[in-house]
Amino acid sequence: MNFEVIREYLPLYQEAAVLTVKLGVLGIIFALLIGLACALVQYYKVPVIRRIVAAYIEISRNTPLMIQLFFIYYGLPKIGIRTSPEVCGVAGLAFLGGSYMAEAFRSGLNSVEAIQTESAFSLGMNRVQAFFYVILPQAAATSMPPVVANVIFLLKETSIFSAVSLMDLMFTAKDLMGIYHDTTECLFLLVVFYLIILLPVSILGSLLERRLRYAGFGA
Amino acid sequence: MGKEDIEDIKEEGQQDGGQAMLSVEHLVKRFGTETILDDISFRVNPGEVLVIVGPSGCGKSTLLRCINALEDVQGGKILLNGLPVAEGGRKSPSVGTKIGMVFQSYDLFPHLNVIDNITLAPxxxxxxxxxxxxxxxxxxxxxxxxxxxxxxxxxxxSGGQKQRVAIVRAMCMHPEILLLDEITAALDPEMVREVLEVVLDLARQGMTMLIVTHEMSFARAIATKVMMISDGHVVEEGTPEEFFTAPKTARARQFLNTFTYESVR
Structure with a gap:
């Protein structure tokens, strides 16, 4: 392994890592919002919209991110919508992640027993109060492990961004390997950078899970 | 329901000589095609403790759930202080927190400690x-x-402690009437005792209550009125003395016999 090469490539990887994290975080935030909205639609069985949500979830979960990105990147301009690769990346991640997050939130919401809502109503709470004070905190604790797993999964999926010519970590590594053939160093840096991004998320996630579990119940 | 209708109902209530706090009139409840409650009528006056007994599945719990507007009803009226308890399938705002309820299964909020469970709603x-x-x-x-x-x-x-917290939680909302739905059914005998002591204490303070229970000696001790329901109908209604010592109907006698073992000796 040539450390001189690694030192030389480091700034390029740093730049790529910043892009990966930036787009990843944005995509995940949107995925969380979409997921929560979809889970609520399904939980409260909103007529018609819940069918649309169900269809979206099936399409989103059963097609690869690569194909979804191609649709957004090459397909949307054909109907007159032109966007930057960055927007495509975020949109693709949000589209894919939304369904995974929806399922995570839904399992959490469904795990809260009906009697909880009923006793909230019996204490005079309205639907909104029952949701925010009683259902959501319990659902969040159950949903936390799958949500954390999804966050890590989506961050890893950003490696597909190179397919729409985004200069992310994967793109940078492939690019450098193609030009200079320093395969060992390039792949080593790639692994290290993904670990730097993902390990803290993973550790933070398990801490959060434990905190939620011990603070409340079921421990 | 218009204002005039409400006035009519109020007058009706007064004409019947009642300052009835809760009145249930010709209540019908169906799940699909199955009729759970058929033409149930009764009244509860302030300070009264009405104990509802009857075999499992007779509709006792459903009746309490209807009164608390947790179930929609297919016929009849449920009025609290002359006003309907439900509006459009939900508890009406005028009734709001005036009805308290404690359930059979522990319904405390598991993510909150005891004091937060109690203070959340108030x-x-x-x-x-x-x-x-x-x-x-x-x-x-x-x-x-x-x-x-x-x-x-x-x-x-413990289960008994949870139910006592649930009672305190309901009482902190200062309901006018408290519904207790088999609150000791999931407890072992010692815990039953500690929970029922609390309910007896409430009765002594003049709390109006509607109690569904299988604890017959408790029912006898606490009730000002006993009502037996079987197959969705009111079979018998009377003072605890009448009901437990000289039940009028064969169905009530048969039911009460299941709690004694003299006949099998």
């Missing part, structure tokens, strides 16, 4: 100051023998 629904509610809650917890359990979570409590 603070958020009645917009009371937390320190006031907390002081009241501590006082009531002490009264039911749960001093020092304020910071415990429901999972750290």
């Amino acid at each position: 603070c958020k629904v009645l917009k009371k100051k937390r320190f006031l509610v907390e002081a009241e809650a501590r006082e009531l917890l002490k009264r039911v023998g749960l001093e020092g359990k304020e910071k415990s979570y429901p999972r750290e409590l």
